[in-house]
Amino acid sequence: MIENLIIIPVLFQLLLAITLLFFFRKIKTQKVISISGSIVAVVIAAFLFHQVYDEGILTMQAGNWQPPFGITFVADAFSTTMVLLASISSLAVTAFSSVTIKKARLRFGYFPSLHFLIMGLNGAFLTGDIFNLYVWFEVIIISSFVFITLGGKKVQLEGAVKYFTLNFLASILFLTAIAVLYGLTGSLNMADLAGKIKQINNQGLVQVTAILFLVGFGIKSAIFPLYFWLPDSYHTPQAAISAVFAGLLTKVGIYALLRTFSLIFVPDDFIKTLIVIIAGLTLISGALGAMVQTNMRKMFSYLIVCHIGYIIGGLGMFTTAALAGAIFYLIHDIIVKTNLFLVGGIVFKITGETHMKKMGGIYSAYPGLSLLMAIPLFSLVGVPPLSGFWPKIDLMQEAFFSGNYFLSGCIIFGSFITLLVIIRFWSEAFWKKNEQKELKPHVKYYGTMPASQKLFLVGPILLLSLVSLYIGLGAENIIRLSDQIAAELMDTSVYIEAVLGTSHTIDTP
Amino acid sequence: MEIILSVIIGLLYSAGIYLMLRRSLIKLVIGLVLLGNGVNLLIFLMGGLVKGRPPIISATAENIGLIYADPVPQALILTAIVISFGLQSFAIVLIKRAYIVVGTDDLDKMHSTEEEDD
Numbered sequence: 001m002i003e004n005l006i007i008i009p010v011l012f013q014l015l016l017a018i019t020l021l022f023f024f025r026k027i028k029t030q031k032v033i034s035i036s037g038s039i040v041a042v043v044i045a046a047f048l049f050h051q052v053y054d055e056g057i058l059t060m061q062a063g064n065w066q067p068p069f070g071i072t073f074v075a076d077a078f079s080t081t082m083v084l085l086a087s088i089s090s091l092a093v094t095a096f097s098s099v100t101i102k103k104a105r106l107r108f109g110y111f112p113s114l115h116f117l118i119m120g121l122n123g124a125f126l127t128g129d130i131f132n133l134y135v136w137f138e139v140i141i142i143s144s145f146v147f148i149t150l151g152g153k154k155v156q157l158e159g160a161v162k163y164f165t166l167n168f169l170a171s172i173l174f175l176t177a178i179a180v181l182y183g184l185t186g187s188l189n190m191a192d193l194a195g196k197i198k199q200i201n202n203q204g205l206v207q208v209t210a211i212l213f214l215v216g217f218g219i220k221s222a223i224f225p226l227y228f229w230l231p232d233s234y235h236t237p238q239a240a241i242s243a244v245f246a247g248l249l250t251k252v253g254i255y256a257l258l259r260t261f262s263l264i265f266v267p268d269d270f271i272k273t274l275i276v277i278i279a280g281l282t283l284i285s286g287a288l289g290a291m292v293q294t295n296m297r298k299m300f301s302y303l304i305v306c307h308i309g310y311i312i313g314g315l316g317m318f319t320t321a322a323l324a325g326a327i328f329y330l331i332h333d334i335i336v337k338t339n340l341f342l343v344g345g346i347v348f349k350i351t352g353e354t355h356m357k358k359m360g361g362i363y364s365a366y367p368g369l370s371l372l373m374a375i376p377l378f379s380l381v382g383v384p385p386l387s388g389f390w391p392k393i394d395l396m397q398e399a400f401f402s403g404n405y406f407l408s409g410c411i412i413f414g415s416f417i418t419l420l421v422i423i424r425f426w427s428e429a430f431w432k433k434n435e436q437k438e439l440k441p442h443v444k445y446y447g448t449m450p451a452s453q454k455l456f457l458v459g460p461i462l463l464l465s466l467v468s469l470y471i472g473l474g475a476e477n478i479i480r481l482s483d484q485i486a487a488e489l490m491d492t493s494v495y496i497e498a499v500l501g502t503s504h505t506i507d508t509p
Numbered sequence: 510m511e512i513i514l515s516v517i518i519g520l521l522y523s524a525g526i527y528l529m530l531r532r533s534l535i536k537l538v539i540g541l542v543l544l545g546n547g548v549n550l551l552i553f554l555m556g557g558l559v560k561g562r563p564p565i566i567s568a569t570a571e572n573i574g575l576i577y578a579d580p581v582p583q584a585l586i587l588t589a590i591v592i593s594f595g596l597q598s599f600a601i602v603l604i605k606r607a608y609i610v611v612g613t614d615d616l617d618k619m620h621s622t623e624e625e626d627d
Contacts, residue, residue, distance in 0.1 A: 142595065142596070157607040161619065164600060165529070169529070169544075175548045179585075182556065182582065183554075
């Protein structure tokens, strides 16, 4: 029965979302159910993670169809780590959004959509079937369309048109790739595909399919030439929503890239070089984009693009150490990017501005809170011993030793520009003297909020900062975890055996 | 039959992408619809075309025997059609709303996301 545990994170979110639909207009009840449900979800995810970490990969065959015919759900160390991080981030976001999202927006199904979104994420992480992955991607983007248009302002709708078009195109490419892959192999089970893809004579067509997957997932995860939709749409919704998008939505694309390119298409030299170049250019263009922005949230959006480059770079080098660095960076990035946008939300609540030049005086008004917000900001840069520091060492070292001097240069460049941008943000928003200005009537300022509401604003940031601190200071444990995940990604035989059983093991030519 | 289908799929893809590159919102959505149909046909084609053989094996049959149609692509297309139907209807509502709020259906005039507002 233990294998049915795998599907619980998905089913639980579905149950939560459906329960919330019964209380569609009762916002207070929705808040209570959503936050307490998210706490339970973290417990479930932690239990699943513990189970997999101790006892190895769990698999579940939906409807008891034997693999490779049915849909398989697989919980290995990588996917359960992602589920755990997604649950922690979503807990923080549900608490944060319960006080920051306007009532009018909450009344139109904000919380149910959020839980449908998390359900899609969990499903995407846990599935072992490539078409099922497509379906979960669609669940995710359909819920995200609700968020990106909720409120219906002019700028939001324009952002939504761009977001919709590019995501639809990415789905079409993904589906095209699946169609070609099915035509080549006659299978959809990822573990089964891993064996069958090697037996195809026409490896050129396999290469084309791999590139289709790279472009499809690349649009979703915003890699170099395909990222332009992201800074144009991520700053339009509310802070809490941007936090989910930043922390989780682009990362599910990265997860899919890491999964398909380690399991199905083992990268050859051409694809490795291609990915390394893309990674370097992603780092450079994201960093340069962030440098010229004066709008806080747009700057953060460019930082998302920039830091995707580190993870992709790790994939491009494709060694165990590089992948371990990439996984560590992914773990750190999910928490810290979610937190970054929550910090952005609180800065907006304090100053009433998103424009950096008009901010100021946060440090003198709220010194304790500023120090708390310094943790995510400087974790992002990777100031030792905070969490961004460790994976960068791994990646840097690996890039240098494997002779990828271009990538190591880009990694240094990306880190320095991130540092520069964050320092500029810090000095503009926190240290600069505040000029007296009129309060905007439609903004609910942080200073005027009751203590109970402040708790829900600061609490999530505190929670995520503590997780960030743990990742930084307890790096030993995270390194052990990411080493294990990287080893599993490099040697996929364990995964394949767990899914297909030992009798099905296909010897590779 | 395969050749005809391949040509149709190619036409659908190219027309879809061409329409997506136009500036009009309506053409954009029509382009997306064509692309969605193109990919459904592609799945159908890649599953292998078999004429007049239903994807059913009788319960008493001892082996599969004759070549039968592959049921998996049909299931995939069914799922993909439902999903793209949902997405397309969302797209139509979205562009209608965007047209009312922004007051133009020209994509080049939708640039308030790039302005340094608020």
